[in-house]
Amino acid sequence: MQTASSVSGTVIPMLxxxxxxxxxxxxxxxxxxxxxxxxxxxxxxxxxxxxxxLKKSIGHVSQKVLTSQLRQMEESGLLTRKVYAEVPPRVEYTLTDLGCSLKPIMDAMWTWGEQYQEQVRKCQDA
Incomplete structure (x- = not known):
């Protein structure tokens, strides 16, 4: 696995x-x-x-699946995981610059989803 540095200087793993x-x-x-x-x-x-x-906001995802997905995204360089040496343990996830660069795609998906929902509403009201 390769690594790259983000703008903030954090080293992130990359495929x-x-x-x-x-x-x-x-x-x-x-x-x-x-x-x-x-x-x-x-x-x-x-x-x-x-x-x-994350688990609460996403909803019906198991802890095992969420953990697996977060690890894959970390390995891809999309997010970072920070573990705090506390009791109980605290782990925080943050998007890397690379992960944040997906914002225009996420915004486009949001807009398209809104438009689709509106079309469905219009068809059901007709």
Whole structure:
């Protein structure tokens, strides 16, 4: 696994080029195509959250699945995980600069979803 530095100087792990598809769209889908990953991105866009906050805001995701998704996103360089030496343990997740760069995509998905919901409303009202 390779690493890269974010603008803030934090070293983040990155997948190797050999692990990625040749098509940029497929690469993006590889990194965020899971339902939970998109919801994690949505919930971390405003800022840092603890594991419990993410689990509560996302809803019906098991602890095991959420942990797995967060680890995959960390390995992809989309977020960082900070563990505090406290009792009880505290873990916080924050999007990296790379993760934050997905904001325009998330905004476009939000807008498209609103438009789709409106079309469904119009069809049901007709």
């Amino acid at each position: 190797s080029l050999a692990d990625l598809p040749a098509c940029p769209v497929e690469t993006t889908l590889t990194l965020i195509s899971d339902k939970w990953k998109v919801l994690i991105l949505r919930d971390l866009m405003p800022g840092t959250k603890r594991f419990g906050e």
